[in-house]
Amino acid sequence: MGRLALLCLMVLAIAHGNPEARVVWFDRSLAVDPGAVRLGDECWLPIIHAEKAKLTAKLVDNGSAVLIGNRKYAARVLAVPESSGQEIKIACLPLREALKDQGVSTVWDGSELKCFATLTSIEVSDGKLKATTSLPVESNAFLVRNPDRLVIDFKGCRLPDKEIEVATEFKVRTGQFAIDTARIVVELTGAAPNQPPSRARGTERIVALPTTVAVAEVTVVETDPTEFAPILPVVENADGSAWVRMPLNAGQKPKFAFGESPEQVSVEIGPLTLAEAVRQEFSDPNGLVRAISMAPGSAGTGRLIVELSRAAAVRFLPGAQDVSLHFTVPRNAGGKMRDKIVTIDPGHGGGQPGAKAVHQGKTVFEKDITLNIASKAAQRLGHTGASILMTRAGDRDVGLYERTTLSNDSGAHFFISVHADSTPRPNSASGTTIYYHKDDADSRALAQAILKEIVAVSGLPSRGVRSDSVLYQSGLAVLRTSSVPAVLIEVGYINHDGDRAKLVDPKFQDKIADAIARGVRKYVGDD
Ligand SMILES: [Zn+2]
Incomplete structure (x- = not known):
């Protein structure tokens, strides 16, 4: 060459x-x-x-x-x-x-260079906090309750490589809340007066520290984002409940999903860019919230996950500037199984056979399958020490209202109805669905607790826990009229060949019965 x-x-x-x-x-x-x-x-x-x-x-x-x-x-x-x-x-x-x-902070992955302002200083004097950034950015200051904290988020801003020294008696922490958001948290002692969130733009942000506040004693500056709790207060209430509140930026929307586990709640929040996952453990005196984590979700969202120590009833309260999750020990949980009365309701019966299908040349009826599974479940639950009430023990007609009246009048703690599903077209659907009434959080937790156990042993797909309002506006009669946590289990599809082969199999019925009993125990917390 x-x-x-x-x-x-x-x-x-x-x-x-x-x-x-x-x-x-x-x-x-x-x-x-x-x-x-x-x-x-x-x-x-x-x-x-x-x-x-x-x-x-x-x-x-x-x-x-x-x-x-x-x-x-x-x-x-x-x-x-x-x-x-x-x-x-x-x-x-x-x-x-x-x-x-x-003074520009950069994040460089070799093909994209992201540029942000840098948080350069924090000063506290005369009851005011002054923070400066290397470039003008938008900041949002808001209060977070119990314990009360003042939080200031700087959007489009990163923490400097070196720790920011703050000379003050206030406890001030800094953290990289998201890839593009630096956060300052000032811990307040005592209750801070209400103040609405305030937004500003510039290279200097001055926020008055709430005045009725006593002064905390130690100064700690943390910059390790893994130790920083970007998220969320867990507030214990006197009534044994727990709150988790997450402030939302303008335009951010929460999306809730109910999974199979009554011990985990996830909320997708977007748009939200997270640099990395963070997780914080709690020792909630009410024994509800165990840990909270935030992880990058799908396509520009973040996933907030609350891990619970037990099955809990959760209520979502979306607000204009935050989202709150309220956790309680669900109704009739706690205590021992031997102190509980459980109503088991085999669906249909007598002149009402329910759905039917032909299996190996013979017609099988829903009413027989539900009675078999329900009887086995009653037996398993009986072994846990619980008292059992069955709405029918043989092949007879029982009215819908009769079923719940019997249960309600007997002081039952739970109502569990057993059914098999059916679709207009054979083999078009498969799996287990558990219904609860409307948005009843206690019944939903019971449904989750049972579904989780069923899915673990059934070999059938989970179709999730669902509100009965998706079926009828007024819901299902036995769920609506039950005065205690109530669920309706559609174990599988009688007109699906694979599901039906299982539904008529005594060994499969045993497994489902065991799972129902385990689910109730998990819910009660006596397992
Ligand atoms: Zn049915």
């Missing part, structure tokens, strides 16, 4: 050797043409675009250096892409290095 050929190769290597890089200034992509490139561990920006990154730059020393402020940086002439697809050679500056000296 001649010298000329070698030279050509080298030029080509340079021309195609620099991958394109994207520069994101806060939440906007910098429109630069020709664009930035990666070389080594640096993002190189054509000097002609310096102003877009708020830099005043000048080529000096015959083009070998670039002057920014009063510092010189090595300049490079690099082949960079134009939007036309062509590459041109142009003088570039080392953007990360230059931005860092200007």
Whole structure:
């Protein structure tokens, strides 16, 4: 290979050797043409675009250096892409290095350089907190209750590499709440007076510290985001419940989902960008909340997960500026199984056979399957020490209202109705569904507790716990008229070949009966 050929190769290597890089200034992509490139561990920006990154730059020393402020940086002439697809050679500056000296925080993954302001100082004096940032950002100050804290979020801002020293008697913590949000938390002692959240924009934010507040004694500054609790207070109430409140930024929406586990609640919140998952454990004196974590969710959302120490009834209270979750020990839980009365209700009976299907040449009726499973469940529950009430023990007609009247009048603690599902078209659906009435949180927790156990042993898909209002506006009669936590279990589909083979199998019925008994015990907390 001649010298000329070698030279050509080298030029080509340079021309195609620099991958394109994207520069994101806060939440906007910098429109630069020709664009930035990666070389080594640096993002190189054509000097002609310096102003877009708020830099005043000048080529000096015959083009070998670039002057920014009063510092010189090595300049490079690099082949960079134009939007036309062509590459041109142009003088570039080392953007990360230059931005860092200007107080701009960057997050660089080798192809995208995200630029943010930096939280530079925090001062507390005369009952006021003053925080400064290297670039103007939006900040939101709000109170979080029990224990009372003042929280200030700086959007488009990151903590500095070095800890911020704060000289004050207040307990002040800082944390990187999300990839683009730095947070200051001031712990207050005593109750702070109400004040609405306040937003501001600039490089300086001054917030008055609530005045009726006594002064806490220690100063701690933490910058480790894994130790920082970005989230959420757990508030214990005197009545044995727990609250979890999460402040929401404007435009953020919570989405709730009820899974199979009564010991976990998840809320998807978006839009929300999280740098990493955080988890904090609690010792909730009411024995409800065990840990709270926040993890990146799907497509620009964050997932708040509350882990519970026991099956709990949860109520969601979405507000304008926050979302609250209220946890209680569900109704009739606690204590011993031997003190409980459980009503078992085999669906249909007598002249009301329920759904039917042909199995191996013989017609099978829902009423027989439900009686078999319910009888077994009654037996298993009896073994736990509970007293059992069956709405029918044989093949006879029982009215819907008769079933719950019997149960209510007997002082039962739980009502469990056993059914098998059916669809208009055979083999079109499979799996277990458990219904609860409307949005009754106690019955929902019972449904979850039982479904979790069934799914673990049935080999059938879970179709989830569902409100009976999806079936009828007024719900299901036996659930509506029950005065205690009540569920209706659709174990499987009688007109699905796979489900039916299981439903008529005594061994499968045993498993389901065991699972029902285990679920009730879990709910009670006597397991
Ligand atoms: Zn039925």
